[in-house]
Amino acid sequence: MKFKKRLKQLDKILALDTVPEVSIGYKVTPITKKNIDGSKQMGKFIRKLFDKRSFNLREEFVVVILDNEHQPFGYFSHSLGRMESVNVDNRLLFQKLLVLGAAKFIVAHNHPVAGPQPSEADANLTVSLKHQAEFLDLELVDAFVLSRNGYFSFVDYGMI
Numbered sequence: 001m002k003f004k005k006r007l008k009q010l011d012k013i014l015a016l017d018t019v020p021e022v023s024i025g026y027k028v029t030p031i032t033k034k035n036i037d038g039s040k041q042m043g044k045f046i047r048k049l050f051d052k053r054s055f056n057l058r059e060e061f062v063v064v065i066l067d068n069e070h071q072p073f074g075y076f077s078h079s080l081g082r083m084e085s086v087n088v089d090n091r092l093l094f095q096k097l098l099v100l101g102a103a104k105f106i107v108a109h110n111h112p113v114a115g116p117q118p119s120e121a122d123a124n125l126t127v128s129l130k131h132q133a134e135f136l137d138l139e140l141v142d143a144f145v146l147s148r149n150g151y152f153s154f155v156d157y158g159m160i
Contacts (some may be wrong), residue, residue, distance in 0.1 A: 036071055039142065046144055048106045049075050056112045056148060059086035063093060064103040066141060067117060074100065083112055083114035090123060090132060105133075108144035116145045116152040118159075126154055 036042050049062050059081035063073040078093055080088055086109055097105055107129060109122075118126070127141040134139045143154040154160040 026055065038150075039144075039156050040151035042106070042142070043144055043146065043153065045072065046106070047146055047151070049077075049108075050110055050146070051077075054080075055110055057113060058083055060111055061086045061088050061107065061109045063097070064106040064108065065100060065102040066098070066106065068103070070141060072106075074102075075129045080109075081109075084114075085121075088129075090129065093129075094132065094136060094138070098136065102138065104141050106142045106144065107140065108146060111145055113145040114147060116147040116150050118143075118145050118152055118154070121160060123154075126160065130160060 020052040027082060036045055046062065046064060049064070050060055054060070061078045061081070063076055064072045065076075067073050069142050076096060078096075081087060093107075107126070122143075122145060126140070129143070130140045140160065141155075142160060
């Protein structure tokens with residue numbers, strides 16, 4: 001019943017000669033932060049952003065927005081995946097970053113069934129995101145892979 005009602009509403013909107021306004025909202029989810037210094041503290045902070053109920057069940061891709069001092073001021077869960085992979089839509093990721101006015105960011109995802117070492121696909125995605133970000137005058141500061149056994153920082157290993 002709800003579906004039919006929404007479909008009728010959509011039909012009414014599409015029949016108009018006007019375009020509806022689109023808005024983006026923010027939801028405040030309090031996550032305590034302190035001054036973060038280094039990848040170890042950032043890794044601990046980022047771990048708090050993942051859904052604890054599914055961390056060991058499926059991959060999730062999270063984006064952390066940073067201020068000029070590389071301190072987090074926002075984040076969003078970009079996508080949820082399967083046990084051994086997660087799809088990342090670069091256009092949607094950068095669209096959100098631009099709309100939010102971000103200049104610097106960190107990406108992170110988890111490995112539910114493996115250690116934190118990045119796969120070749122992880123490394124390729126990170127390089128691709130870095131180059132695309134530079135084109136848009138954004139800075140990818142780091143990329144993290146987390147697992148139950150720890151984390152991997154691309155910066156720590158000179159991969160960014």
